[in-house]
Amino acid sequence: MSQSSLIKVENLAFERDDSCLFDNINLAVDSGDILQIEGANGSGKTTLLRILTTALQPSAGKILYKGCTVTDCRYQYLSDMLYIGHQPAVKQTLTAEENLRWMVSNSAKSNQLAINDALAGVGLSGYSDVPCYALSAGQHRRVALARLLISEAKLWYLDEPFTAIDKQGVSYLEARLQEHADRGGAVVLTSHQDLALNNLRKYSLSAPAGQIA
């Protein structure tokens, strides 16, 4: 068991409306890895991430978590995973604090101190009582990203985490990702940016058929 990777993807394929989005995807993610999935717009980065989170079913292939297929050890896998999607799941009418409290109550532990710390960490300390519709796009993202500071999940799946985030925010986030990897966690993210991270690996999805690569 200790020999097997944290996540291993074997021959993964996905078809939609009888056309193949991608096939034959093989990759492995170990503790301490940061994997950046690259590819043109429409090449299936988000789809691949959603398949990894089990929100979508692949057409073929399997995903192994510590050597066991994710359908067999679903509870353990999902408890160990955190996913921040393209839509950040931030409710407009709730305040940043209420949003965050609800998000973490969904996964594991939540206490007031941790929530305040996390909001301060992403630079929203003065905004905890402001409804999210009054926040900017970048601040929205920061509310969702505050989950990273509370989560005890080992595996992070981040879909375009740097969208709308300012320069300081990006470097802060990079430092957090690095720290997480150094502690033995793993990160799989999609981004078009060049990231300044150690042990960063890249995986490129080919352009969809019929498009100029």
Add this chain to the structure above:
Amino acid sequence: MAHSINSGFSAWLRRDLLLAYRRRGEAASPLVFFVMVSTLIPLGLTPESARLAEVAAGMIWVMALLATLLSVEGLFASDYQDGSLEQLLITPQLLPMPLLGKITAHWLTTGLPLTLVSPLLGVMLSLPAAGYLPMLCSLALGTACLSLTGAVGAALTVSLRKGGLLLSLLVMPLYMPVLIFGTATVNFAVDGLNWLPPLAILGALFAASVALCPLAAAGALRLTSAN
């Protein structure tokens, strides 16, 4: 495990109640619809109380059904758009419990207020005095059935851009027994018959929906999110 099952229910219940409280105006619209239509009926039909009394039970029940149908469409819509639904699908918790929390919140914000204002409408439509208690009981049970079955339809149609019409078509046949036994409860009481048997059937419908609908809605959400 037991703890996580329960926390899924209460977390979603509390969140949806808070969301409804923040959007009070929007949340009150089924209730406003219910009251407005019932106020218009005596104007359109007849102000004569004997004739109104004949149709009162049926009218109140049809209005309650339509008001619930209008509101159930939005049960998952905003969660689907902002990604919360996706987060729900990948929680390790069992899916039916959070969904039951959402449905309970929906009933507390639509079915329960409808039930509570129905005596007022009874007065406007000159419902005979014997009909009030059966109406309260049957609406309380019946609107819970409507929220539960409506949730299955809402889950099936959430990913469609204009799912409203399809939702009505899917859910309407399932709403009919509730409507029939709901009005029967009130009419039996008005006619001086024993109104407990139709109410018991509503109770049975409620018991069946509370057991099956969250499971069906969970299955429907997994199905629709896979596309």
